Amino acid sequence: MNIQDLIRQMQTGVATVVFEKIDTKEIRVMPCTLNEEVAQRPMTIKNYDAKSMSLVMWALDKKAWRDVRVNTIKEWYKGYPEGG
Numbered sequence: 001m002n003i004q005d006l007i008r009q010m011q012t013g014v015a016t017v018v019f020e021k022i023d024t025k026e027i028r029v030m031p032c033t034l035n036e037e038v039a040q041r042p043m044t045i046k047n048y049d050a051k052s053m054s055l056v057m058w059a060l061d062k063k064a065w066r067d068v069r070v071n072t073i074k075e076w077y078k079g080y081p082e083g084g
Helices: 003-012
Strands: 014-020 027-033 054-059 064-069 073-078
Touching: 003 014, 003 054, 003 073, 014 064, 027 064
Parallel strands: none
Antiparallel strands: 014 027, 014 073, 027 054, 054 064
16 A cells, blocks of 8 residues: 555545544544645645654544554545445
């Protein structure tokens, strides 16, 4: 899985990240972005390191920042979740 590609996708639009929540082990499907126009809010984080152990992203469904550990990401894809 290429985390740099995920970061690029979130910076230009929307990505859906599928990951396992640490506390409950529940699988979460989260549409997210790092794009100010999509989020309709200023993005304060401008530099991202693909080697980081976690990524901070704007969850479009919760309208809040979320910190996701890279090792919990099962998959990601461009755009919104199906049916969303």
